[in-house]
Each structure stands twice: as C-alpha cells, then as structure tokens.
Amino acid sequence: MELGKLPGFLARRLVKAVLVVLAIVVCNFFLVHAAPGDPASVMAGQAGAADPLFLEQLRRQFGLDQPMHVQLWIYVRSVLSLDLGFSHRQQMGVAALIAERLPATLLLTGAAFAFAVVGGVTLGALAAQRVGRWADSLITVLALTFYATPLFWVGLMLVLVFSVWLEWLPSFGMNSVGLGLTGLAHVLDVAKHLLLPALTLGLFYLAVYARLTRATMLEVQDQDFVRTARAKGVPEGRITRAHVLRNALLPVITFAGIQAGQLVGGSILVETVFAWPGIGRLAFEALLARDYPVLLGVFFCTSVIVVLFNLATDLLYALVDPRVEVA
C-alpha cells in the first residue's frame, strides 16, 4: 500500500475497533440485566447474600431506579473511563485486579503464539518442499490430533508425562516458591514454568499454521513470478525464502488475527490447568465465586486485547502486502 493512504486506512480501522468495543460494553450491560434476579445483586457478585448497604450504593451508582437508556448511558460512561466495577469478594477494583494479572497472560499467549508461528511456518515450509515425506505426514497427524483434543487435556497429559513421570518440569505456578531468585536465575525459573503451558496453548495453532503454510507454499510455488526467478538463475534457497515463503506468510497473518480470540479464550483453560497467575486464572477463580464484575471485566478486557491485536495484524498486512485494497 502507498504510505500516503495509510492514515485514512488506519482511521477507518480505528473507528471500527471503537465500535466493536462499544458493542461489547452494551453486550455486558444487557447480560447483567438478563441475568435472573436483581441487577444490583449480580453486580455485587453474591446473589442474595450481599449486604444491603453495598447493594444500595450500587443501585445509586448505576442509577438502577432510572429508565433503561439512562442506566445504559451511566454504565457505558463508567466502563469507558476504565471503571470496571468493584470485586466485593477480593475487596479490590476489577480494573486493578486485571492489570495485576495481565502481564502473566500476555507472556503466556505471546510465547505460545511465537512458538506456533515459528514452529508452524518452519514445519509447513519443510513439508511443502518434500511433499509426502516425514514432515508432511507429521503435519497431517498433528493437525488431526490437535483438532480433536481438548486443550486442557493436552495440558494435563503434558503434566503427567513431564512433571509426574519424568519429573523434568514444574507443573504449576509461574515461579518456584520461597527461593527468592533474582536476575538470570529468576528468568530461567520463569522460563521453565512457562514451557509446558506455552506448549499446550501453542500446539494446536502450530498445526493450523503448518497446514496453512504448506498449502499456500504449494500454491505459490507454481506461479509465474517464481518460475521467472528460477529462470533468472536465483538460487533455490533464496527463491524459497524471498519469493515463496514471504507470500505464504500472508494467510498466516490473516489467520492469526481471526484466531486471536480463540487464543485468549484458550489461555483460560491453560492457566487453570497450570495455575498460571494470569487473567485466565482470575476468571476461573471469579467463576468459582460467581464474582460477576470480575467475569464481565475479563470479557471486556480480553475483547479489547483481541481488537487491538486485529488492528495490529491489519496494519502488518497492509505493510507486507502492497496489493491490499484501501477501500
């Protein structure tokens, strides 16, 4: 894309992103009101058991005696000023709770995503070059397996093999308790704890990206510009890297954008299995306590992450592929 057109393109995408976020807030609002029982007790997170003073305060804060559209306006305004409510159970603001847990989740999903992209593209490229050989069959088996295996079960099986039987890797938490490690030792310790959860979360996407890379590489390999490059005497390795692989990456970017939501959703399961202290684990704890403000906050926050990620992939796509229409 011409760089001059980029600001307009970005502006349109930003408007769309803002609309999606607004729609999510409205969605949350209606969920609270659709829930059986008094909206105030839903927001208090303790159906029937909340203390009356707190309920009264919530009723006043959210104007629950006012008409519906006024309530909606109050709710939207408070969420957009990042007031996600208060967790009565944890005695803490929901926004603060999420902010505290967010880095761990970003680390986990980031590591899983990087593993999936690097591993998947490599495996896919290998398979495309040697159709019918080991890498090719491996991809088919991996894809069939991980399309059919529940994520949390993969995690449990990895724990069983690598923590219980082989005793190589820790099975829960983010760092060893009570060692007080610092510096490099701390980083290594976290990396060791990160390995199994990131693998669990990433394996499915690795299979997806490998299949995708293989399919597009096979498609691109037969196209005219590759034949031209070959005729010009460009070395085969360079053709693969500069011409074929580069074009094959585009669908991977598209898919990564589409699946961002799934990745974040999957982290709830993985964090639950491995007791990883991120927002997924927070959501699970909130679930057990039926702490609705926290659940609604997690839904809002993960949606925003996905929207931001989509924005990033749109931008990346526009920069990588000159053919993308600005319309």
Next chain:
Amino acid sequence: MRDFWRRYRRNKGAVVGLVVLVVVIIMAATAPWLFPGSPWDMASAPFLPPGEMDMLLGTDSLGRDVAAGIAHGARVSLLVGAISTVVALSIGVTLGAIAGYLGGWVDDVVMRFTEFFQTIPSFVLAILLVAIFTPTIRSVVGAIAVVSWPPVARVVRAEFLSLRGREFVQAAEVLGKSRLSIVLGDILPNALSPIIVLASLMVASAILLESALSFLGLGDPNLMTWGFLIGSGRSVIRLAWWMSVFPGVAIFLTVLSLNLVGEGLSDALNPRLARTR
C-alpha cells in the same frame, strides 16, 4: 444414494471415523444397560487402578466407576453436541439466508453483526453466559449455539448470493412464488451440502466446547460429563492418572471420528472438489 456411499467409502479415514462414531453412539444408547444405576454412586473402593476388582478403567476418589462415567457421559456429550448444532444451524441459516437473499443494507447489517461475534473471544462469552444463567443443560446448549453460528451464516450467505441469480430462481420468481417459498423450496435445498459438512464439524467442536465448560465446573450439576470427569481427576493426577486419561481419550476419539466423517461427507457431496485434490 448408492453413488454417495461409493464416493464416501473411497475415503478410508472417513470409514474408520464412521465405525468409531457408531460405536460411541451404541455405547451412549446402551449405557443404562451396560452400567445400570447412577454413575454418581459408589461402585467399589476408591482409587482402584484400571483392571483391578472388575473395574475396567479404575475408580475415582469416591469409588465411582470411571467406565460407567464415560458411558453415561457419552449420552450428554452427543446430546449437547447435536442439539446445540441444530440451534446454531437455525440461527446461522436464518441470518445467512436473509443476508444473502436480500443483499443491500440488510446484508451489511447482518454481516457486521456476524463479524462482531467472530471477533469477540467466544469461549469467554460462553463462560459468561453459562455462569450468569446458571449451569443447566439448557444454558450450556444455548451458550454453545450463541458462539458457534457465525460460520454457518457466512457459508449460507455465500451460497445464497451465488444461487440467487441462477435461472431456476429467476424462473420461480417469474412464476410468482412467494419469497419465503423460493428461499425454502428452491435455494435452500441446493445449498444443503456445505451446510451438512459444516454441521458434522460443528457437532465436533460443540463437544469440545461442552467438555471445556464442564471441566471448568460449568456443566449441568446433575449430569455426568467427560469434562467433569477430567476436571475431578485434575487435582489427583499424581495419584490416579486413569481418572483424567480415559475420559480424554473418549473425547479425542469421538471428536476425531466426527471430523473424519465430515471430511468423508465433504468428499462424497462435492465429487468435483474431491477429484481435483
């Protein structure tokens, strides 16, 4: 029909998948006779490893038979998978048909709505829905349906867009048929094959989704499910690996067989596509 079966049979994986699926369905149907009584009742001593004291797959922390749990869980998994797919199909087909047939601004609005549902983290929404409406089989089915209709709407819309301009539809319009009868009687039957293939894959992902929900403790508390079995085995995995391994294998085999059947259906229903591949 015979032609269809011949093309289906050519895909070996799909045949294996069908056999496995039939076995799972028989297991679900005969669970009350194979394992009489409630799967929640104590059957033997707790933590028996597989094979001991006539317990084929071992017992859990309360002495419940894991095999009985799996057989009874199959009923719930298949039922939830099937019903939520039917509900999701009815939402997706309706919206997709409206968007594809009417086009214009209606199409725009419906597709933005669909995109919205595809953007948001669907699993988080499913959790939220089940938690707020309290876990019952209805809320679980509803939540799964709400998050799985968008692909149907997209596929149906695309089919309707391409079929709407065909001669047989124009002929029906000239004959003065009502819109509804054209949509239901002329276009929809011609758009069925991709919907059928998609449906088999949707049952598979619905089963995965249900197991994830009940693993998190969001299953119907009165029903034995595979996800619940794995969830209850999680904390004692060091003591009793069989509690979480076998139910997972059951999910894997069922979902894999559905995916394979889906591939076979796709080959059999789109013969041209299968040959060029």
